[in-house]
Amino acid sequence: MLPVLLAFLLGMLEFSMLLIVRQELLTASREGARVAAQGGGAADVEQAARVFLGTGSLSRANVVSVLTDDTGTPLPSGSPVAVTVSIPASQAVPDLLAFVGLSIRNETLAAQTVMRKE
Secondary structure (H helix, E strand, O other), X not given: OHHHHHHHHHHHHHHHHHHHHHHHHHHHHHHHHHHHHOOOOHHHHHHHHHHHHOXXXXXXXXXXXXXXXXXXXXXXXXXXXXXXXEEEHHHHOOOOOHHHOOOOOOOEEEEEEEEEOO
8 A cells, every 4th residue: 555655655755846847948938938929049049048048957958949941041920930959858847657667768758839920
């Protein structure tokens, strides 16, 4: 009974931490997309997202922005710009359920925001 209770409690804790990290990634992508929508460049977008992510474990997240078309031309006003922030789950949250065979080691947490360029 005790191992089942322990697994259940650790599962709730890990799931809660995953939700918090997902929300942080979403907010960081939203901040980056806001800068992109106002005409900021890729470096400005990444800086805005990284300022929100801070210096903790989420600072290693990947920030990818789509600000140009297929030919490399900057997107015109009214076009959608996208910012995606992602990180391997094992770098953001401890793998608490590995002992019961449920590991997040190969999972990636990602959030994307799309806004129209002004």
